[in-house]
Amino acid sequence: MLSCRRLRKTYQTDRGPVDAVRGVDLDVAARHYVAVIGRSGSGKSSLMAMIGGLSQPSAGSILIEGADIWSFNDNAMAQFRNRRIGYIFQFASLLPTLRAIDNVALPALLDRHSGTADTYNRAAQLLTEVGLGSHFDAYPSEMSAGEQRRTVIARALINNPILLLADEPTSDLDVETESEIMALLLNVNHERGTTLILVTHNLALASKAEQVVQIADGAIVP
Numbered sequence: 001m002l003s004c005r006r007l008r009k010t011y012q013t014d015r016g017p018v019d020a021v022r023g024v025d026l027d028v029a030a031r032h033y034v035a036v037i038g039r040s041g042s043g044k045s046s047l048m049a050m051i052g053g054l055s056q057p058s059a060g061s062i063l064i065e066g067a068d069i070w071s072f073n074d075n076a077m078a079q080f081r082n083r084r085i086g087y088i089f090q091f092a093s094l095l096p097t098l099r100a101i102d103n104v105a106l107p108a109l110l111d112r113h114s115g116t117a118d119t120y121n122r123a124a125q126l127l128t129e130v131g132l133g134s135h136f137d138a139y140p141s142e143m144s145a146g147e148q149r150r151t152v153i154a155r156a157l158i159n160n161p162i163l164l165l166a167d168e169p170t171s172d173l174d175v176e177t178e179s180e181i182m183a184l185l186l187n188v189n190h191e192r193g194t195t196l197i198l199v200t201h202n203l204a205l206a207s208k209a210e211q212v213v214q215i216a217d218g219a220i221v222p
């Protein structure tokens with residue numbers, strides 16, 4: 001479902017160009033769980049941001065379900081991101097002035113492809129699925145870090161994405177909360193069949209993946 005070819009990312013900085021991703025070829029099968037591992041600074045987040053349509057490749061191509069995503073115009077890209085990709089990043093934050101259920105519903109409301117009542121029903125169902133059946137009306141400041149992350153996961157699923165991108169989603173959580181959140185993500189992958197690409201430092205988690213991609217110095221370690 002995903003195919004990256006000769007993908008490169010070079011940042012122009014005051015100190016000169018930084019080659020963060022240097023020619024990555026990557027194929028991911030639908031429904032698979034792929035773990036991405038590698039040292040800090042190796043280019044994992046740069047790779048994820050390009051796959052997620054958030055950061056333009058310097059060279060190379062990314063096909064998702066056959067579509068060359070970086071050939072889309074801005075509107076098509078925005079719609080593609082909102083409809084097809086779910087993001088769970090460490091700093092993927094909730095809007096503080098909205099209740100949990102509004103935060104979860106928001107990506108579907110923005111897209112206007114389903115009615116408000118239907119969207120709120122699905123948001124309630126998703127919050128229940130992630131274990132927050134009694135927190136619909138909670139504001140982010142009233143939830144624990146783990147509960148906030150569960151809400152982010154529910155929000156990522158509201159538009160039924162085909163691809164979930166999770167970039168070190170639990171690195172700021174305690175060990176127990178981390179394992180709860182990870183179990184939830186793997187469950188989403190198994191039960192819904194959503195393809196999952198997870199950047200993690202947790203080798204036990206990586207060992208459960210169908211495919212482990214190790215990145216070093218901007219390239220995949222063969």
Ligand SMILES: Nc1ncnc2c1ncn2[C@@H]1O[C@H](COP(=O)(O)OP(=O)(O)O)[C@@H](O)[C@H]1O
Pocket residue numbers: 011012013018019020038039040041042043044045046047
């Ligand atoms: N926006 C940016 N501008 C300049 N350099 C960047 C930027 N983002 C990342 N880098 C550099 O690119 C390299 C890879 O970073 P990153 O993709 O964040 O790696 P990782 O996620 O594996 O820690 C690092 O050397 C980092 O300093």
Ligand SMILES: [Mg+2]
Pocket residue numbers: 044045046167
């Ligand atoms: Mg990173």
